[in-house]
Amino acid sequence: MLRYAPFLVGAAAGALYARERRALNRVERLGAAALETLLDAIDANNAVTGAHVRRVADYALILADAADLDEREQNSIERVALFHDIGKIDGALSDIVDETTALTPKERKAVMTHPRRGAEVLAPLAGFYPDLPEGVLAHHERWDGNGYPRGLRGCRIPLAARVVAIADTFDAVTHARPYSRALSRSMGLEIIGAGRGKQFDPDLVDLFLSPPVVEAVEESMRKSHAPRKAGGKRRAGRRSGNAPDINFRWRSAGPARR
Numbered sequence: 001m002l003r004y005a006p007f008l009v010g011a012a013a014g015a016l017y018a019r020e021r022r023a024l025n026r027v028e029r030l031g032a033a034a035l036e037t038l039l040d041a042i043d044a045n046n047a048v049t050g051a052h053v054r055r056v057a058d059y060a061l062i063l064a065d066a067a068d069l070d071e072r073e074q075n076s077i078e079r080v081a082l083f084h085d086i087g088k089i090d091g092a093l094s095d096i097v098d099e100t101t102a103l104t105p106k107e108r109k110a111v112m113t114h115p116r117r118g119a120e121v122l123a124p125l126a127g128f129y130p131d132l133p134e135g136v137l138a139h140h141e142r143w144d145g146n147g148y149p150r151g152l153r154g155c156r157i158p159l160a161a162r163v164v165a166i167a168d169t170f171d172a173v174t175h176a177r178p179y180s181r182a183l184s185r186s187m188g189l190e191i192i193g194a195g196r197g198k199q200f201d202p203d204l205v206d207l208f209l210s211p212p213v214v215e216a217v218e219e220s221m222r223k224s225h226a227p228r229k230a231g232g233k234r235r236a237g238r239r240s241g242n243a244p245d246i247n248f249r250w251r252s253a254g255p256a257r258r
Contacts, residue, residue, distance in 0.1 A: 031128030038121075039082060045089040052171060055224050057081035059167035062216045066207050073159065080135035080160040084168060087118030087136070102180075115140050116149050135160040139168060142199045154201075162201040166192060166208050169199070174221070185218065 043050035060081040064074045088111075103111065119137035126133050138152060138161035145153030174188040183191070189209060196205040207213060 031125060034125055034128075035079070035083075038086060042083075042086060042089060049085055049088060051224070052175065053082050053085055055171045055175070055220070056084065056164065056167045058220045058224075059170060059217055060163050062213055062220065063163050063167060063204065063208050066210070066213045066216075067163075067204070069159075076129075076131050076135065077160045077163050079129060079132050080139065081164045081167060083118065083122060083132065084136050084139045084164055085114065085118070086121050087114030087116065112140070112148055131158065131160060134158055135164065137161075139164050141165070143201055144198045147199075157201075162204055166200050166204055169195070170208075170217070185221065189214065 039050075042053060057078050060077050061074060064077045069077070115137050119133040122129075122133040122136055135158050137149070138158050141147035141150065141152040141157045141161060143154055143157070143162075145151050147157075170188050170192055173183045173191055174185055176182040192200065192205055193209055196202045208217075
């Protein structure tokens, strides 16, 4: 019997590992389901915001890919991009966001609470995605330290937030809002360039303005303006994978980007 002991121990350890792995997958899928539900809530509350966060996610992934970030970092950036504005679905902010006139100082101050509100909404998911609330909280910080809500400076701002800040600003100025008209793509790129080293990470700005990234962003913009198929959602993102946390239904199941 003793001669079989190592085999039995090994088999038991393998069975235990398999059970733990299945349990972990179930937990991960629970977290993914929660994210799906929140993404659906954004769509249901404000379709304009829903379309905005998908475009931001695509631009952010283009930039992250050009920066040669690994899959874990790209997944983190995608999540922060998709949920960076979740704080705006708060009832107190919804009417302000939909205003058709320029915001008053009081309304602007209220809108500036949305990063913290969003981080609070996402806090229960920190066990699944510890970087998500922090990235959402920091997406309006500035490279020069003059952002909000905490006045973080430079590399103290999480990388995901620095990437999303560029994508978010570019989309915000190149798409019409209830209170502002859309600017051209070239003007949007000029605004990003003007923020280099002030609002945005200078290295990321240089990369965003590089010809390959600009070309990819232009292609993404063309696709975002394409008519939706009946019964379907406009899709953003280009990668596919088996990790439960990135299998959002809205993403196309095309070949991997890399």
